[in-house]
Amino acid sequence: MSKPDSQLEQSAMSYQSSEALTGNSYQELLALHSLVNAVGDAIICVDRDGILVLWNPGAERLFGFSSEEAIGASLDLIIPPESRTAHWEGFYAAMQQNQSRLGSSVIRVPMLRKNQSQFPGALTVGIVRGEDNRIERIGAVIREEPEKKFVAE
Numbered sequence: 001m002s003k004p005d006s007q008l009e010q011s012a013m014s015y016q017s018s019e020a021l022t023g024n025s026y027q028e029l030l031a032l033h034s035l036v037n038a039v040g041d042a043i044i045c046v047d048r049d050g051i052l053v054l055w056n057p058g059a060e061r062l063f064g065f066s067s068e069e070a071i072g073a074s075l076d077l078i079i080p081p082e083s084r085t086a087h088w089e090g091f092y093a094a095m096q097q098n099q100s101r102l103g104s105s106v107i108r109v110p111m112l113r114k115n116q117s118q119f120p121g122a123l124t125v126g127i128v129r130g131e132d133n134r135i136e137r138i139g140a141v142i143r144e145e146p147e148k149k150f151v152a153e
């Protein structure tokens with residue numbers, strides 16, 4: 001079992017033992033984990049501080065970072081330096097306003113690989129809310145789209 005799988009198992013078991021998850025919820029969590037790992041596209045998720053908390057095998061292939069390298073790192077890991085100011089302004093505005101202006105639209109932005117090469121990325125953003133309805137996580141499904149134009153910064 002890989003390290004991320006082991007971490008998920010441990011998390012799920014601790015939830016299960018605390019009775020936060022029913023047996024069905026535990027099985028659903030494992031099924032969801034399998035799906036996220038099987039998808040060819042990159043799937044990532046960050047917390048309220050922009051720290052990566054999910055990095056699937058598709059993200060490993062697309063960006064070149066292992067999950068061990070990415071989990072716990074800032075999202076700056078995959079954002080080109082010249083795009084970071086605009087990115088963080090939008091990110092923190094979403095957190096402060098408790099909503100994203102992106103909705104479910106596909107946006108195209110420059111992305112950064114481990115080898116420092118840039119590529120045009122197409123991504124869809126999803127919001128994960130906590131019990132208090134505040135944004136707790138922001139997830140994205142990302143793929144490379146060669147020869148596409150980037151969104152205006």
